[in-house]
Amino acid sequence: MLPVGDQRGNTLTRLVHRPETDPPADAPTPFALVALRLGGRTLMAYHRGRDAWELPGGMIDPGESAREAAVRELFEETAQRPDGRLDFVGYAAFVLGPGRRAEYGALFTGRAERPRDFRPNDEMSAIAWWDPRLPLPGRVQPIDAYLAVYAAAARGDRGAREGQ
Template structure:
């Protein structure tokens, strides 16, 4: 997300079946954890590291979109249940338009091979206890931390 984008609220206690109605919910994100590290992707267009994410395509649910985007962007699939983490409210662009994203999390035991594609140039497994990579979306790091295992 561009620098003018901001995370303005996060509802961890949200009911997945009752998404917010005060702004659009076009986006689903996925935080895939392997041990204490979370998967980040390098988006060719935004030229930044971020969580796998993408638009929700009718008639899919936010959960279906998050899992699809994870698979399409990285070739990864969770090795167990997918957990709904919450709804993130963003203020986007210079006009700071409100929008929501649904955040999901899962775990993998052994990462699958990644092949660069038209959208994603690279992946990396980041430990939130370590310094963040350069050219990273701050919003995504915050969401990754919110989705992660307690230490």
């Protein structure tokens, strides 16, 4: 249930369902996240700097669409690619940090038919295909865990709500 917060003072306040090409106008949408699914599990990446598991994603570069950023960040951080097109889930509304800055993140989901080889990089030290009913070693970002389960349910994946 929303809102969901984390230890850095960030809060996921709501999910906005509107067309991908019509982002909310009341705050910027500077980043995109991907909940990539494989056999009922969601890809999580271990972020070195934040010392936690989170969904792959990142900032949208100038001239880049949210979808293009999602595909690029997914590959850069995890070496994974969706098999087929990513589905747009919606806009996640955030209030960030002590300054309480409002932002949106574009949330996408897709499927992988098989995992691809991963090599640790400057940003991510590991990846895992997570079943939300089972713990991961270390800390999982609560906002990312919520969005992983939400995206799976939005996709209609069986059993997705059980982990929520």
